Amino acid sequence: MPPPFESPVPVMSITTYEDLTLLDPRPAPLDDELRRLCAAFRARPAGIRNSLTTDDFYTLLLFARRAAVFAMRGRDAAWIADGLTAVALIDDERIDERGDVARTLGLLHHAAMFVGADAAALFAAAAKQATRSVARAFRQPRFSGYDATAAGFVRRDANEYRPAHDLLRAALELRAMLERDRYRVDDVVLATALPEVWFDAPPRPAGVVTIGARHREHTEQVAIAFVAELEEPARIAAAGDVASVVVVEGNLLCLLVASHETTASLQRFAAPMRHALAR
Numbered sequence: 642m643p644p645p646f647e648s649p650v651p652v653m654s655i656t657t658y659e660d661l662t663l664l665d666p667r668p669a670p671l672d673d674e675l676r677r678l679c680a681a682f683r684a685r686p687a688g689i690r691n692s693l694t695t696d697d698f699y700t701l702l703l704f705a706r707r708a709a710v711f712a713m714r715g716r717d718a719a720w721i722a723d724g725l726t727a728v729a730l731i732d733d734e735r736i737d738e739r740g741d742v743a744r745t746l747g748l749l750h751h752a753a754m755f756v757g758a759d760a761a762a763l764f765a766a767a768a769k770q771a772t773r774s775v776a777r778a779f780r781q782p783r784f785s786g787y788d789a790t791a792a793g794f795v796r797r798d799a800n801e802y803r804p805a806h807d808l809l810r811a812a813l814e815l816r817a818m819l820e821r822d823r824y825r826v827d828d829v830v831l832a833t834a835l836p837e838v839w840f841d842a843p844p845r846p847a848g849v850v851t852i853g854a855r856h857r858e859h860t861e862q863v864a865i866a867f868v869a870e871l872e873e874p875a876r877i878a879a880a881g882d883v884a885s886v887v888v889v890e891g892n893l894l895c896l897l898v899a900s901h902e903t904t905a906s907l908q909r910f911a912a913p914m915r916h917a918l919a920r
Contacts, residue, residue: 655697658707659860662827663748664816665792666707675704679726686770695735701727702736705745709752710793718758724749725767725779733775743778743785748794750782755789788831795829802832804848804870806893812850812868814917815895818910819854824864828853835869839885839896844875856901864899868918886911890918 655678656671682689693701708724711717728746733739746764753760768779787794788809795809809831816826833851837843849869856862871892885898886907895914899907 655693655700657696657700658703660825660827661703662825662829663706663710663787663794663796664790664826664829666710668711671700672704672707672711675701675727676723679723679730682730682770683726690730690732690772693730693732698731698736699741701730702741702745706748706794709745709748712749712752712758713755713793716756718753718756718763721749721753721756721758721763722767724752725763726770728779729767729771729775731775732772733778734772742775743783744787746778746782747784748787751784751789795831798830798832798834800832800834800849802848806870808848808850808868808870811893811895811917811920812852812866814920815866815868815897815914816852816854818913818917819852819864819866822910823856823858824854825857826852826854833867835867835896839877841876844869845872846870847872859901862899862901864897864902866895866897869894869896886914888914888918890915893918 655675658669658671660667660669678689705724705727708720708727712720712724728742728749731742733742750760750764753763764779764782768776771779786797788797790809790813812829816829819826828851830851831848833849835844835846835849847870849867852866852868854864854866871894875894877887877896883898884900884902884904884907885896886904887897888895888911895918897907897910897914
């Protein structure tokens with residue numbers, strides 16, 4: 642009798658990450674699952690890509706970005722190989738933002754250079770298993786849309802950003818403040834904009850950094866902080882029904898708003914916000 646049929650496609654259900662940050666991300670069991678999937682794809686790629694959903698592709702892209710951080714943290718090029726394999730698995734015809742592929746490859750190339758790996762060899766090997774259009778993106782990776790820090794990456798938006806002060810340093814202090822409290826920061830973005838609704842007249846900032854956070858236990862509860870250097874004094878408008886606290890030091894401003902809080906409860910952040918700006 643012939644042997645029972647064995648599917649060459651590994652059977653696994655790709656879940657999603659609860660923690661989306663690229664700034665000091667924490668290892669998760671899903672990372673190990675996806676590393677095993679990448680190893681299986683390198684060994685026997687037939688059928689694996691077609692078995693994945695569009696949501697799976699986005700999860701693989703996030704894994705690849707996390708892999709860049711883990712590679713830099715541990716100076717381990719194996720993470721870069723896995724991240725590149727994850728990108729090679731992507732069918733970019735089935736995702737909305739093809740730019741995500743290029744930006745992810747830019748992070749992996751930056752990580753490869755950081756750890757002293759042979760980036761050209763790693764990219765060439767992974768590109769052989771990519772679709773034709775994705776393989777083209779492997780040829781000229783460009784680090785853009787992010788800034789590197791000692792703990793990982795922060796995103797960069799397209800607004801003007803020319804502050805005289807180190808706003809990122811202040812933002813990272815505020816991130817630590819929120820992390821010591823009940824929040825988990827999942828995004829830090831440079832070159833953002835201030836919400837005009839909070840001001841009597843639209844301010845002219847030299848630069849803005851936005852910090853997004855969620856309550857550790859109740860993820861529907863969010864907090865957003867803005868750190869800005871202003872070219873001229875600004876008058877804060879009435880907060881209305883939204884809980885907020887604002888601190889001004891010279892031409893530096895920090896505004897924190899949060900759902901499921903009160904303006905009184907947010908006052909616990911005023912002193913550390915002032916300290917971060919004063920530095």
